Amino acid sequence: MHRLRGEIKNLNKLFKGAPADEREGIKDLTSQLQERLCRLRRAASALKKWRKRERKRSQFTKDPFLFTRTLLGEANSARLTSSREDVEAFLKETHNDTSRNQALDTNPSINSTKTREKELNISEPSWKEVQEVVKKAGT
Structure with missing residues (x-):
């Protein structure tokens, strides 16, 4: 590689100083070499991946319990350093809103007392409306 x-x-350097008729041949050679390099890199990557999997496979067959322990990490002692009261107080403080029972002030930009100028039509769609929708969907 x-x-x-x-x-x-080297071919790229030659390409810059070459006359126009030679550039096409240099370009072809460069593309062939780039394809070979790409194939070599792919093969090297596959070999590296295969070796890594083979190493892990052999570690697993040698000692599956050790392999699993290293994969999952060390087991925790399952002992809490904080008391139950501390944990409950923290959760209560974090997840409770002290002002949830207070009423919110009205927003001046929202005027709910204004009536609608035109009432909404909540009846079923007419045949003409259905045809219009189907026509728009077809185009």
Whole structure:
């Protein structure tokens, strides 16, 4: 891969100083080398992944309990350092709203006393409205 990267770099330098008729050939060579480099990188990545999985597989078959313990981490002692009262006080303070029973002030930008100028039509849609919707959906 190192050698291929060097060759691609040299071809790119040649491409910059080459006449127009030679540039097409250099471009083809560069693309071929880039494809080879891409395939090599993919193969190296697959090999690395395979080796890693093989290493983990062998660790698991050697000692499954140790493998699982390292995978999940150390077990906790299950002992709380805080008292139950402290935990309950913290939860009560965090999840309770002291002002929930207070009424909210009215918002001046919302005027609920104003009546609607036009009442909403809550009846079923007419045949004409259905046809209009179907026509719009078809276009």
